[in-house]
Amino acid sequence: MVLDDGSMWGSTKTDSTVERRQFIKALGVGATVGATGVTGAAGQQSEFPSGEIRLIVPWAAGGGTDRTARKLASLAENQTDASYFVTNITGGSGSAGFRRAANAKPDGTTVGVLTVEVCTISHLNISNIRPDDFAPVMQYNFDPASLTVHQDAPYDTVEGFVKHVKNQSGQLAFSNSGIGAIWHLSAAMFAQEAGISNKVKHVGYDGGAPAAKAVASGEVDATTTSAAEVAPLVKDGPLKILGVMGENRVNIFPETKTLQEQGFNVKSGAWRGLGVPVKTPENRVNALNEAFKSVYDSKEFKTFMKNNGFGMVYRSSDEYDQFMQSEYKRFGDLIKTLGIGQ
Structure with a gap:
């Protein structure tokens, strides 16, 4: 299906009939985890978003970010009653996809796949998007740079x-x-x-x-x-x-x-995580975290990540928030020193 901006949505399913049924289901069926929701670490009730959950990938189909997002979505669909779809919105060094996710309705039904660029593009004067535009859900990946000769x-x-x-x-x-x-x-x-x-x-x-x-x-x-x-x-x-x-x-x-x-005290690389619009209710953020953390811990996801050479690093919502703020400052200082993006 072509969206109104010309981009494509793709179901995590591959059979076209299943896709149509899942899309119809997404329009009319509420999604829950269990009968009454799930309980977060703080003891509060976490309300899982209803119906369709759309993951916005800011990079092209077939790349590492797209592939990991589709695996997360397909496994999450097996664990909840929601229908998951992945949409690739490319351009502007990730900024087009980040902006679409940040500006979505803050109800937990749109999840942005956040990459390290969310901490660099504003410093490079590519976009004004930054970590503060999102409520972090979790980090699931880190791939360090390798010095290769x-x-x-x-x-x-x-x-x-x-x-x-x-x-x-x-x-x-x-x-x-x-x-x-x-x-x-x-x-x-x-x-x-x-x-x-x-x-x-x-x-x-x-x-x-x-x-x-x-x-x-x-x-x-x-x-x-x-x-x-x-x-x-x-x-x-x-x-x-x-x-x-x-x-x-x-x-x-x-x-x-x-x-x-x-x-040599150097730590740097690419990473991936999930975030929702900044005003998304905390109970929705918690519910998404619990659903995707369950996928992260699954044997199927671990096997997929290992077989494809993707590093696994988990950070909770709060930890991911702190990490992104640190990365934002660190890369801002570096970019200023390099004199690029001015």
Whole structure:
């Protein structure tokens, strides 16, 4: 079905007949968790939104954010009486989708899939959307940036890489998914921590995969995309990962140390979570949190995330709120230092 803005809605179901039945059900049937709702941690009754629950994905269909959102929706539909639909609204570095979710009716029936860009685009003067426009529901994912180089590079550690960079007369090139995007900001953050900001130049590509291929072809010296994006070129050659910028190692490369383990205090990467319009009643937020947390804890979702190389990190509504506020300030300070987005 084409929406009034030209975008498409997609059911989590694949059979067209089931889609039609679910859509009819969404128009007329109230959704509950149990007979009388669910009880939140604070002991108050949580009221689950009625009918159709629409997830707004601010990125194109088929990407990681879209795929994780559709998995959440399909599993949640198995646990509640609601019908779940995923709508992709793209453009403006995520701002079009964020804005649609933020401006929706605050009744819990529209859930935005929030990504790290909600903490950067206002600093980059792309949009005025920021974390304060949402009532956080939960965080479900974190994918740290990985420092990846060619397998023939004469170093196998982050320390060795930094020493090599410092000994060069010129600059080394870092590829990323676009200037101001998370992988560029992660590289810049690392360069600051390592004291090599003046020795590297950042080259933007149209996505993480092309950025990784640029290292393989020798166009650039290193990249800071996610481990999942470089995985095919690492497992089969010709790349190698020197370290990841997370608190923990990643499941797909458990032998690869974090930067913190190697003496560099850098934590940065892409993340995903859920949020609703800021004025959504707390009991609706709590109900959504409980429903999606149940999905997060399920074996099916854990298997999906692991098999596809997505890192799992859970933060509750309050924890996710604090995390986003911290990220908003941290990236704002970094972007100001870099002098971009002005």
